[in-house]
Structures are given as C-alpha cells and as structure tokens.
Amino acid sequence: NAGVTQTPKFRVLKTGQSMTLLCAQDMNHEYMYWYRQDPGMGLRLIHYSVGEGTTAKGEVPDGYNVSRLKKQNFLLGLESAAPSQTSVYFCASTSSPGDRVLPQETQYFGPGTRLLVL
Amino acid sequence: LAKTTQPISMDSYEGQEVNITCSHNNIATNDYITWYQQFPSQGPRFIIQGYKTKVTNEVASLFIPADRKSSTLSLPRVSLSDTAVYYCLVGDPFSSYKLIFGSGTRLLVRP
Numbered sequence: 001n002a003g004v005t006q007t008p009k010f011r012v013l014k015t016g017q018s019m020t021l022l023c024a025q026d027m028n029h030e031y032m033y034w035y036r037q038d039p040g041m042g043l044r045l046i047h048y049s050v051g052e053g054t055t056a057k058g059e060v061p062d063g064y065n066v067s068r069l070k071k072q073n074f075l076l077g078l079e080s081a082a083p084s085q086t087s088v089y090f091c092a093s094t095s096s097p098g099d100r101v102l103p104q105e106t107q108y109f110g111p112g113t114r115l116l117v118l
Numbered sequence: 119l120a121k122t123t124q125p126i127s128m129d130s131y132e133g134q135e136v137n138i139t140c141s142h143n144n145i146a147t148n149d150y151i152t153w154y155q156q157f158p159s160q161g162p163r164f165i166i167q168g169y170k171t172k173v174t175n176e177v178a179s180l181f182i183p184a185d186r187k188s189s190t191l192s193l194p195r196v197s198l199s200d201t202a203v204y205y206c207l208v209g210d211p212f213s214s215y216k217l218i219f220g221s222g223t224r225l226l227v228r229p
Binding site: 004033035040041042043044045059090092101102103104106107109110111112 | 126146149150151152154159160161162163164167205207208209213216217219220221222
C-alpha cells in the first residue's frame with residue numbers, strides 16, 4: 001500500500017516547455033487535489049476532482065490543466081511553462097463521500113514534485 | 119474568501135509546551151478546523167481536528183473558542199522531532215473549492 005505517489009520528484013524546464021505531473025493513489029479515494037506550495041504562502045489549491053471524469057478549478061488554476069481519466073490517477077499539465085510556475089507541487093486525496101470538499105476529511109499527501117522553470 | 123493568519127515562525131526548547139494560534143474569519147459554519155504537520159521534503163500530514171472547545175489526541179491538543187474565529191494547536195513537551203511547519207486548514211463558505219490552508223508556522227525546537 002504505497003498511499004499517494006508522485007512522478008517525477010524533480011524537474012527543470014525551460015520557459016515555454018510543457019510537461020505533465022502524475023499523481024497516483026491506491027486507497028480508492030474519490031477526491032483528488034493538486035496544490036502548489038511557495039515560500040510564505042502555504043498551500044494553494046490549483047485544481048481538484050470529485051470523481052473519475054470530473055475536474056474543477058481551485059484558487060490558482062491559470063496556466064494549468066488537469067485530467068482524471070482513471071479513479072486512481074490525477075494528472076496536472078503545464079502547456080507552456082513560465083518562471084512563475086516554479087514551485088513545489090503536491091497531490092492529495094481524500095475519501096470524501098458527498099458533493100463537496102470538506103476540511104475535516106483527512107487529506108493524504110504525496111511527497112511532492114519540485115519544479116524549476118528557467 | 120476566508121482568511122487565515124498564523125505566526126511565521128516560533129522557537130522553543132525541548133520539553134516545553136508550544137502553542138500555535140491560527141486566526142480565521144468567515145469560515146464555513148459547519149466545517150471543522152484541521153491542522154497539518156510538514157517535515158522538510160515531505161507532504162503535510164494530518165495531526166488533529168476539531169469543531170469547538172477542546173480536542174486531544176496522542177500527539178496534540180486543539181483549543182477552539184465558541185466564536186470559532188481562532189484555533190490554537192498545543193504541543194506538550196516538544197522534542198527535536200517536532201521541528202516542522204504547522205498549517206491550519208479551514209473551510210470557506212464563499213468559494214466553490216472550500217479549502218483554505220494557512221501560510222504555515224515554522225517551529226524550531228532547540229536542545
């Protein structure tokens with residue numbers, strides 16, 4: 001039982017390049033989330049998904065796209081990377097039955113992906 | 119949008135009690151307040167949550183006043199391994215995604 005895994009762990013991109021971050025969970029959770037973490041700003045929600053085939057925007061969605069084709073996977077894409085997207089990206093999942101995300105549902109986080117855009 | 123405020127950093131010594139307060143206004147009425155701990159190069163992990171008054175588990179206590187405009191995480195007798203960043207998490211009744219993390223408090227425990 002690996003929990004939440006993220007691929008890759010570290011990546012360097014040049015401005016304008018594209019890439020996809022992969023998140024996988026083996027806990028059969030319904031909800032999955034992508035956050036970015038920047039110094040002094042905590043964790044900010046980029047996109048989230050309440051189930052297979054559904055996605056929704058979070059607080060800072062611009063410049064990112066997501067897909068949830070399989071329940072266990074949540075992909076985060078950067079079509080044209082910018083230096084402002086240099087950050088640490090975390091994926092999380094919760095079991096969250098219901099139709100909205102709740103802070104009381106324990107979030108299980110992956111180890112993070114460190115992205116540097118030059 | 120709900121807003122949260124936490125101290126940027128705190129210092130303590132082994133064996134002391136540490137209290138970290140998160141101020142939060144405009145939070146969702148029926149949601150709990152949750153705290154997470156994050157070690158370097160790791161994702162955050164759940165510590166404790168509560169709705170009102172006091173909650174205690176094997177790791178920490180959480181104090182929430184009746185007006186729910188703040189919450190205080192209490193770590194009894196800290197050790198070096200408690201050095202980490204601590205985040206509060208609240209629900210936002212004004213946005214569709216509903217989750218707002220605090221900016222985090224970096225706790226340094228000295229020998």
